Amino acid sequence: MTKYNVQATSSSPYIHFDPDRMSFEIKGESYPENCWAFYAPIFKWFDEFFGQINGDLVEIDMEIIYFNSSSSKTFMDFFEMLDDQAERGKNIIVNWRYHEENESAMECGEEFMEDVESIKFNLVEFTDQGVA
Amino acid sequence: MTMFKYYEEMQEEGVILYFNGPVSQSVVESIAELMRSKMRAEEAGMGSVQRVFAVLVEQMQNIVRYSSDRQIDNPNQVGEMAHGQVVVGREEDGRFFVACGNKINAQDSGELSGQIELLQTMNREELKLYYKERRKAPESASSKGAGLGFVEMARKASQPLAYDIVPVDGSTSFFSMKVVTQ
Numbered sequence: 001m002t003k004y005n006v007q008a009t010s011s012s013p014y015i016h017f018d019p020d021r022m023s024f025e026i027k028g029e030s031y032p033e034n035c036w037a038f039y040a041p042i043f044k045w046f047d048e049f050f051g052q053i054n055g056d057l058v059e060i061d062m063e064i065i066y067f068n069s070s071s072s073k074t075f076m077d078f079f080e081m082l083d084d085q086a087e088r089g090k091n092i093i094v095n096w097r098y099h100e101e102n103e104s105a106m107e108c109g110e111e112f113m114e115d116v117e118s119i120k121f122n123l124v125e126f127t128d129q130g131v132a
Numbered sequence: 133m134t135m136f137k138y139y140e141e142m143q144e145e146g147v148i149l150y151f152n153g154p155v156s157q158s159v160v161e162s163i164a165e166l167m168r169s170k171m172r173a174e175e176a177g178m179g180s181v182q183r184v185f186a187v188l189v190e191q192m193q194n195i196v197r198y199s200s201d202r203q204i205d206n207p208n209q210v211g212e213m214a215h216g217q218v219v220v221g222r223e224e225d226g227r228f229f230v231a232c233g234n235k236i237n238a239q240d241s242g243e244l245s246g247q248i249e250l251l252q253t254m255n256r257e258e259l260k261l262y263y264k265e266r267r268k269a270p271e272s273a274s275s276k277g278a279g280l281g282f283v284e285m286a287r288k289a290s291q292p293l294a295y296d297i298v299p300v301d302g303s304t305s306f307f308s309m310k311v312v313t314q
Contacts, residue, residue, distance in 0.1 A: 010161045010165065011157065011160075011161050031160075031189050031193070032157075033157035033193075033196070033211050033212070066182065066185060066186065066189075068186070068189050068190060068193065068281070068284075069190060069280040069281040069283075069284040070193075070280070070281075072267060072280065072284070073267055073280055076267045076268060080268075101178050102178070102182075103178065103179055103182075104179070104182045104183075104186075111260075111264065114264075115264060115267075115268065
């Protein structure tokens, strides 16, 4: 399974999935012109990835400064896909990371947390000094 | 000719930024980023900076997607570009507002006003539930994700969304919307 790597732009996040190190990271802004086209490859990547693993812990770090409504919809679809996988026995954690001053990111994280069922969804607040 | 008259008028109306022209994704990014830096420099609260930024992005991306005044079939163009207006300013009481205007297909007027009028009747908790419901609903093929953007803006607003649709000619109408943020 190959790595998935995308550099950040002003409206789209840095994405780095490394199956060898079991490290999964999405970080930055999210309001690309065509949200679905931007994120479709990660759905495809995870679909293939989950076909190849069993009980290994998959911990996904998401740190999104701002996201638009299309991204919000796409993230919900993403969490639902992860929920489906968790129901089928995969061990999945999402860490929703936000800066202590980013109230909006915190509230959005809470609302995602309310809407997922089988994955573990953590809200992780950090400060300029690191995780609180 | 002089631009001074417009300059003064805008200042009196509390306008901070006024844009009228072709909007593309790169214009969305530049203007949104510009407003974010300006508001931060003026030490506006992070919450109010984020709300203005969010509403501005939703409104301008709606122009890019839905304004009916656009160049079609330009093979050299990357992404879409469409004509519209956007204004950011302050009410007399200091709250920020973001307004937009663009042409739409007259036949879409009914659905658009129906959507906004429904949101106007909802309180904060109802808006939250409706947002979550819309977010979980399977996407209809024709929509590029609009609907949810309006709910998002209604949630960032301190009063019901204000809008107006006037006919331009048989096939075109002009849509305006103003969001006063919290």
